[in-house]
Amino acid sequence: MVFSSALIENAVNEFAKLPGIGKKTALRLVLHLLKQEPGQVENFGEAITRMRKQIQFCKYCHNVSDEEVCSICKAPSRNNGIVCVVESIRDVMAIENTQQFNGKYHVLGGIISPIDGIGPDQLNIYSLVERVKADEIKEVIMAVSPTIEGDTTIYYISKKLKDYPVKVTTIARGIAFGGELEYADEMTLARSLTNRLPLENYLQQGK
């Protein structure tokens, strides 16, 4: 691609770094912005800069938040006794969209995967154990991918929690989400949450 302006070229290159955006699409977006009022483009840039600079991660559940504690952890209407453990903040959004879950969350920030060099220490597992220790959590629902890595993570966490009076369950197996919870349709996801299984049953099914 040949540009007559280094400013345009620079902007195109930045857009093209985004997932799913090729050079052509990047150019289309940049030319679109060029047609806008400067103030509007400023708002656009500012929204992104502020989002990245000011975003926080909830000190309890590690979900994204505008404050130290996220709106879900703060909500008095939510059940403190149930915590749903997920891999990413996208999973929180997917489950929230079902409007079927009234407990709280714990975002691991990934999944145990030795091939990718991700061990338990890189994930928010210690803080989960601390929450179970300190709070009145009665049930921990493991809502992670039905993969070997997911099973490893479930097994590891369940071992860490075995000395506490907490029930560990998993969302129903066989749901075709494979680490992409947010793409599962809301009905399926809601059903797999409702039909969750005690951990022992889950492990037996996997055999």
Ligand SMILES: [Zn+2]
């Ligand atoms: Zn939170």
